[in-house]
Amino acid sequence: MEIKVTVNGAEKAASVPPETTLLSVLREQWGMTGSKSGCEVGDCGACTVLLDGKPVNACLVLAGQANGRDVLSIEGLGTPNNLDPLQKIFETHASLQCGFCGPGVIMSAKALLNKNPDPTRHDVRDALAGNLCRCTGYVKMIDAVMELAANNKSEAA
Amino acid sequence: MVITVKDGAATDTNTPELLKRADADIKLPAAPHKPGSDLQTIIADVNQQTPAVGQRVVRVDARAHGLGRTEYIDDMTWPNQLFAKVKRAEVAHARITSVDVSEAAKMPGVKATLVGTEIPVNSFGPSYQDQPLINADKVRHVGDPVAAVAAETEQQCIDALKKIKVEYEPLTPIFDAIEAMKDDAPQVHEGKSNIYASKQIKKGDVEKAFAECDHIFEDSFNTQMIEHVPLEPHASAATWDVNGRLLVWSSLGRITLGRADLSRILQIPYNKIRVTATIVGGNFGGKNELTVEPILALLAKKTDRPVRHVFTREDEFLSSTTRHPFFMDYKTGVMNDGTIVARKIKIVCDGGSYCSWSETTMGKGCILAAGPYNIDNLEVNAYAVYTNKVMTGAMRGFGAPQVCFAYESHMDDIAHALGIDPLEIRMKNAFYEGSSSPTGQQLQSVAVRESLQMASERAGWKEA
Amino acid sequence: MRPFEYVSVSNAEEAVKALAAAAPNGKPVAGCTDLLVEIKHEASSAETLVDISQLEELRGIELTDQGLRIGASVTHTEIMDSDLVAEHAPALQDAAHTIGAVQTRTLGTLAGNLVTCVPSMDSGPTLMALEATVNILGSKGTRSSSMEELFVFVRKTSLEADEIITDIVVPTKNLKKPTVFHKFGLRKGQALALVNAAGSLHVKDGKMTDVRISLGAVAPVVIRCLKAEAHLEGKSADDAQVLNEAAEIALSETSPIDDFRASKAYRNELIKILTKRCIEQSIALSQK
Numbered sequence: 089m090e091i092k093v094t095v096n097g098a099e100k101a102a103s104v105p106p107e108t109t110l111l112s113v114l115r116e117q118w119g120m121t122g123s124k125s126g127c128e129v130g131d132c133g134a135c136t137v138l139l140d141g142k143p144v145n146a147c148l149v150l151a152g153q154a155n156g157r158d159v160l161s162i163e164g165l166g167t168p169n170n171l172d173p174l175q176k177i178f179e180t181h182a183s184l185q186c187g188f189c190g191p192g193v194i195m196s197a198k199a200l201l202n203k204n205p206d207p208t209r210h211d212v213r214d215a216l217a218g219n220l221c222r223c224t225g226y227v228k229m230i231d232a233v234m235e236l237a238a239n240n241k242s243e244a245a
Numbered sequence: 246m247v248i249t250v251k252d253g254a255a256t257d258t259n260t261p262e263l264l265k266r267a268d269a270d271i272k273l274p275a276a277p278h279k280p281g282s283d284l285q286t287i288i289a290d291v292n293q294q295t296p297a298v299g300q301r302v303v304r305v306d307a308r309a310h311g312l313g314r315t316e317y318i319d320d321m322t323w324p325n326q327l328f329a330k331v332k333r334a335e336v337a338h339a340r341i342t343s344v345d346v347s348e349a350a351k352m353p354g355v356k357a358t359l360v361g362t363e364i365p366v367n368s369f370g371p372s373y374q375d376q377p378l379i380n381a382d383k384v385r386h387v388g389d390p391v392a393a394v395a396a397e398t399e400q401q402c403i404d405a406l407k408k409i410k411v412e413y414e415p416l417t418p419i420f421d422a423i424e425a426m427k428d429d430a431p432q433v434h435e436g437k438s439n440i441y442a443s444k445q446i447k448k449g450d451v452e453k454a455f456a457e458c459d460h461i462f463e464d465s466f467n468t469q470m471i472e473h474v475p476l477e478p479h480a481s482a483a484t485w486d487v488n489g490r491l492l493v494w495s496s497l498g499r500i501t502l503g504r505a506d507l508s509r510i511l512q513i514p515y516n517k518i519r520v521t522a523t524i525v526g527g528n529f530g531g532k533n534e535l536t537v538e539p540i541l542a543l544l545a546k547k548t549d550r551p552v553r554h555v556f557t558r559e560d561e562f563l564s565s566t567t568r569h570p571f572f573m574d575y576k577t578g579v580m581n582d583g584t585i586v587a588r589k590i591k592i593v594c595d596g597g598s599y600c601s602w603s604e605t606t607m608g609k610g611c612i613l614a615a616g617p618y619n620i621d622n623l624e625v626n627a628y629a630v631y632t633n634k635v636m637t638g639a640m641r642g643f644g645a646p647q648v649c650f651a652y653e654s655h656m657d658d659i660a661h662a663l664g665i666d667p668l669e670i671r672m673k674n675a676f677y678e679g680s681s682s683p684t685g686q687q688l689q690s691v692a693v694r695e696s697l698q699m700a701s702e703r704a705g706w707k708e709a
Numbered sequence: 710m711r712p713f714e715y716v717s718v719s720n721a722e723e724a725v726k727a728l729a730a731a732a733p734n735g736k737p738v739a740g741c742t743d744l745l746v747e748i749k750h751e752a753s754s755a756e757t758l759v760d761i762s763q764l765e766e767l768r769g770i771e772l773t774d775q776g777l778r779i780g781a782s783v784t785h786t787e788i789m790d791s792d793l794v795a796e797h798a799p800a801l802q803d804a805a806h807t808i809g810a811v812q813t814r815t816l817g818t819l820a821g822n823l824v825t826c827v828p829s830m831d832s833g834p835t836l837m838a839l840e841a842t843v844n845i846l847g848s849k850g851t852r853s854s855s856m857e858e859l860f861v862f863v864r865k866t867s868l869e870a871d872e873i874i875t876d877i878v879v880p881t882k883n884l885k886k887p888t889v890f891h892k893f894g895l896r897k898g899q900a901l902a903l904v905n906a907a908g909s910l911h912v913k914d915g916k917m918t919d920v921r922i923s924l925g926a927v928a929p930v931v932i933r934c935l936k937a938e939a940h941l942e943g944k945s946a947d948d949a950q951v952l953n954e955a956a957e958i959a960l961s962e963t964s965p966i967d968d969f970r971a972s973k974a975y976r977n978e979l980i981k982i983l984t985k986r987c988i989e990q991s992i993a994l995s996q997k
Binding site: 115121123124125126127128129132134162163165166167168171174176180182184185187189190191194220221222 | 476
Binding site: 089105106107108109128129130131133136139142143144145147148149150151152153155196199200214215217218219 | 717815899
């Protein structure tokens with residue numbers, strides 16, 4: 089089947105069998121390997137992308153379901169010289185270790201702050217509950233998101 | 246604590262009485278600093294040489310991680326690559342009577358198959374080389390490899406695996422490590438006792454001390470098998486260059502060990518093998534030995550194409566190394582005031598179907614089993630035992646977490662029974678500077694009591 | 710993943726036609742959070758997936774003369790964000806929040822949760838306690854069904870191969886009725902329920918009326934505890950003893966199992982505790 093998806097602001101096309109997942113299209117058709125395959129069944133969150141602005145497991149979205157829709161992946165968030173504030177604060181907080189869960193966590197955090205710019209710590213934990221990390225214990229990720237939210241708030245004030 | 250260095254000898258000038266053993270003089274080796282330096286001066290000296298000490302640093306990999314640009318093995322592609330999949334046994338213990346890959350070889354997209362008999366030297370392992378790459382004679386756990394295929398796509402591999410016919414003669418499996426120690430237990434490795442490694446520590450005279458102490462406490466503890474679950478599953482790829490050199494990329498941590506094993510398995514010299522390790526998505530000990538790299542090498546040789554393989558999450562649970570379950574029996578003799586005078590420990594490590602890192606894990610567990618406590622009379626007997634379960638290997642702590650759970654739980658029980666504060670009983674028995682380890686090592690830079698003291702203050706122990 | 714067909718349709722009628730054509734191996738799909746996992750684990754024979762996730766007529770949350778209508782393809786996140794649900798059936802939001810994690814809630818739909826029909830489904834108890842019904846469309850036309858009629862067995866509903874749920878309706882009489890949902894899992898997120906429960910009742914002149922108790926993960930399907938309900942009906946809302954008795958009676962109506970997540974004995978305790986909690990908290994809500 090033919091699909092057209094707007095990915096990180098640009099329209100991309102692919103011709104893939106119906107059983108292909110969005111994760112597979114991103115990684116194998118379009119070379120966007122930032123979204124990771126950790127379990128393929130929607131448990132680990134390493135494949136989290138934003139579909140029409142909302143966080144989803146790309147491993148559970150079929151190519152046909154992504155057709156005509158808008159995807160934001162980690163590649164669309166920032167560049168080395170223009171980091172997304174989340175990417176920057178994860179650096180200063182040393183929130184990532186092996187990094188494999190990182191893109192998924194950052195996308196989930198992005199979705200949270202887009203929807204709720206002033207989350208409680210509980211809100212952050214809830215938003216990241218679908219992203220598993222085996223290295224860090226999550227604390228520095230949560231700290232980073234909370235600090236970014238606080239910074240945004242005081243800047244806005 | 247203030248250490249004063251004077252005339253080449255160090256003395257502790259302000260450690261509270263509680264932390265001092267009455268008869269202990271703290272003797273440090275001669276410090277390389279000016280005589281009379283206090284600790285603050287020593288730190289300042291060191292900082293002059295290495296200003297980084299004490300500074301905050303941004304990890305060098307942080308930027309790439311945050312951008313999603315870190316390249317793990319599964320993110321790489323090789324021109325003209327093939328995918329590989331491994332057929333894994335669905336029985337825990339059986340003799341293999343036949344493996345037929347002929348139908349699989351004809352399946353769409355399949356470019357090569359591989360069975361155990363095609364492997365030049367079909368064994369590997371960090372301590373004992375008791376683990377086949379692909380089993381030809383016998384399978385020893387559910388998930389043990391029995392054949393492999395290489396095909397154009399992963400789905401073609403999966404479809405081809407279904408066509409591989411394996412005939413088994415079932416054998417009685419043994420799953421219980423204690424039962425496996427018995428003489429009449431099914432042998433996991435034919436002709437070898439299931440007890441494949443052991444270690445003993447003997448210090449003083451435990452039986453005499455038990456006879457003379459005020460109380461004896463006995464208890465048993467056991468811990469469960471744990472899977473590392475690195476977010477990145479095991480991944481590797483292999484290809485050969487035109488000069489016959491093997492090129493391997495792997496999530497493997499111990500690449501010199503891996504290269505040595507590859508050399509031995511494939512019977513090619515070290516200098517014909519290049520192993521590239523990449524940024525790994527979590528190891529925790531589970532990526533410390535080969536998995537399918539030799540299989541990929543042979544498939545790549547047959548097809549003259551690069552061959553890649555990533556474990557599924559199910560594969561990870563089925564057939565990658567795990568943390569050893571430990572079965573621990575503790576017997577401790579104490580005096581009324583809580584001083585430990587004797588300890589006798591038996592540890593049975595469930596060693597899974599292959600040795601992997603069991604010998605070292607068992608060894609570590611044995612040495613650490615008594616805990617960081619001064620015990621003059623000690624006997625530890627540790628065993629690693631084969632069972633028909635997945636390999637147990639290295640996992641952070643390497644034997645320490647299991648015994649720590651046991652000796653600290655045991656200590657709490659003893660404290661409770663004697664009516665002594667659990668912190669106080671530990672302070673009384675804990676290592677101090679110059680204490681002797683269970684294996685006779687003179688310990689230096691010992692901060693057990695100081696750490697306990699500081700932790701107890703921060704936790705509000707006295708207030709609770 | 711093994712191959713299958715994917716069919717995109719423009720409306721519910723087309724979906725039904727596509728399912729009828731593909732029967733018996735066609736499946737409607739929305740979030741795919743369960744079906745794709747089944748397919749990946751080779752536990753599904755589905756050969757044609759008919760995507761109903763974006764059909765307008767299956768979306769939306771609104772008040773109708775029947776009650777609160779929730780479209781079949783409304784996601785759990787949409788339920789959590791809905792002011793209408795917050796006002797008229799907030800327990801549904803509590804239930805939705807316990808499902809999986811944010812990613813699966815963004816994809817997963819209310820009807821999807823119902824038709825997957827696992828004993829531990831988190832949307833089932835509240836809807837059953839609220840006496841919700843589903844509207845169904847098939848080749849033979851439309852029909853309605855109660856939750857009890859819908860759930861037949863583990864992973865088996867009463868839907869025919871060509872039928873889809875179009876909406877779920879909480880009846881007008883039960884809107885704003887004091888209702889509480891509780892789920893107990895081994896974690897707060899990404900966890901299956903060991904036991905889940907919903908309680909719903911009114912208190913009139915100090916007496917409990919219209920008591921409804923529904924439990925999940927304690928039988929092959931989500932169930933009503935009819936005997937426990939009858940025991941509470943008409944009794945004083947201050948009677949702690951009668952509540953304890955009802956908890957024991959509810960237990961007697963269940964058949965929980967031992968599995969690797971929990972023992973039967975543990976589940977038995979949870980049944981009693983969660984039943985009581987749901988009733989006590991519903992009583993407290995009624996007094997607000």
